[in-house]
Amino acid sequence: MNVGRATGSNALALWRQRLFSTPVQSAITLLLMAFTVWALAPLVRWALINATWVGETRNDCAPGGACWVFVKARFGQFMYGFYPPMERWRPNLLGIVALLGLAPLFILQGRARLRLGIAVLLVLPPLGIWLLGGGFGLAAIETRQWGGLMLTLFIAVYAGLIAIPLGILLAIGRQSRLPLIRTIAVIFIEFWRGVPIIAVIFLASLLLPLIMPANVSVDRLTRAVVGLGLVIAAYMAEAVRGGLQALPKGQAEAAAALGLGYWQTTGLIILPQALRISLPAMTNEFIALIKNTTLVLVVSILDLLGIAQSSFADPAWVGMNMEAYLFSGTIYWLICFALSRWSRSLEAGGPKGH
């Protein structure tokens, strides 16, 4: 079977071989096809064929089909939540700046890439908070007005900014030869990995204000981001540990023989190689983080799924549950699927260099 050269009758033979080689195989094929048609045909009919694409209100929608007018009318909310429409250029600008800053990282090599990476890491996060939150010349916008896809990405990125460095530190701590540090790292990791994330979000929203001095108030969104960041840090630590354990011991010994100290060995020899090995696993944890951002719903922060959920209450658009779910679900799926493909291609590429 040569798939690459299968043309004309060859292709036909190939598909016959795949689907109808024996009577049992043919029976399975027909059964599966019937099942697929039975399951998908109503969906396709509803979502595409009978759907209404143009119009302004609910009345423009034909019954028996999806009402995509609803998504069009509420597109702004799905993307930005209740962020003031006049200020929506700010998240847009942030997105463009982030793309422009990150794109060269895939092109540049070596030292230039490292320098740009550090610059992006130092500049973008504060810039993002300033652009979205305001202050210093921009109108202040409270976090309870943030929402939609913008908020989902914000939570994922900022919780990731807590989780990745903390996770790396914890993984190094777990491998440390100092027993006390090892114990602290193990307890921290196993505790956060052992409890449900939903409970952690409740915990963060209840306990963070309690353990801070009375005059310090912690923003609701900050609490959720910190809670998520702590849990994902524990999972990240386990992903990084895999990479650390995969490194041959000789690497550290050779570095020590060259006279490098502990931090030099870790920072210049161990981590660069270990992180390269654990990058696929870390990407998978990041996908899990994106999926878990939806849990902020329980403390009534309206991310993409929360906005979809809250739209059911709109009297002008009653009964749009399926449209809202299909639209938001597709966005989640596209983001996570793209990331998981990337992670898999990293895995296939394997560790380079050493």
Added chain:
Amino acid sequence: MLRRLLYDSKVRDLFWQIVICAGLIGLTVFFVRNASQNMVNAGIASGFDFLWRTSGIDVPFVLTGYQPSGSIWSLFWAGVANTMFVSLIAMVLSTLLGFVIGLARLSSHWLLGAVAGAYVEFVRNIPLLFFVLFWYFGVIAALPAPKDSISLFSALFLNNRGLTVPSANDGTVFGLALAAIVLAGLLQWLVMRRAAARKAATGQDTPVLAIGLVLCGVVPLLALMLATRATGWDMPQAGRFNLRGGFVIIPEFVALLAALVTYTAGFVAEIVRGGISAVPKGQREAAASLGLKPGQILRFVVIPQAMRVMIPPMTSQYLNVLKNSSFGAAIAYPDLVSLFMGSALNNTGQAIEIIAMTLAVYLFFGLIVSALMNWYNARIALVTR
């Protein structure tokens, strides 16, 4: 002298550990002082006395015999029971579905593999909360009203208020059946030990599976039937507007279970596929050349080796199911988090005690599941000399 001390690695190790320990203690003291100050300011009590107060919280789905007039302590146990109930059923069903999908992915039939692969790719890249909400607000809310219930053998009724199943007039018979199942399981375990010893000694097979089916299936069923002969069944009946009788499994449970099973099965399928593909092809070929039949190859050669690869990730999947059952809080399924960390916390305001108790339950069960899986793993591990 001082210089030598400064560069001594033991001294340095001790120094850094003391620094980090002092930092952590300082941080903890800072947090605890703030918390006690804030609690005094807000007038929140502390201590575990609240557990004996009357809860007054109405729970729509109770397995423990909890009453709103009971204590908060009994509410805690009602939550634990509901969490365990949905988790255990979800673990069993997602294992079954996951095995089917994982094996389908490996099948030589191209389309079957493709459909199973599509399912896995679909499920794994969507948040679990999405499935929970989708099943609850999308699917179950769209089911017919109770008067137009979908009925199965006129015994099961599915509608947008949940699933109504027959129940016994006297609930204790279920306890009896449960005891019979446990007893049968113990007997079966003894039979399997005897059969293994016999096989080792004489090479003869014992029909373990048939004995097991009789013991674990027929015996408890007979016990249940005999017991309900005395008390009678409480069958759901279609009334004009509503169903009467039977036991109602609330829609929150159905939605949470469906979401947990469909989601987790995608992950189990990947574990099964990984485990089976990890068995070298030569093992199968060698078994075939020894004259083993395909079923025997799978049972005696492939699966025992695949299990070794599958057990660690399956452990974490089971723990995930337990933790993910807390997603029920989003649709008000009365699990531990939603009853105790939600309702009880709102009523009493004692955040620290309640959060600590809730997390302790998950950590405790997590430890038990890990210990059981470690024990099983050690039993089936490769014995090397």
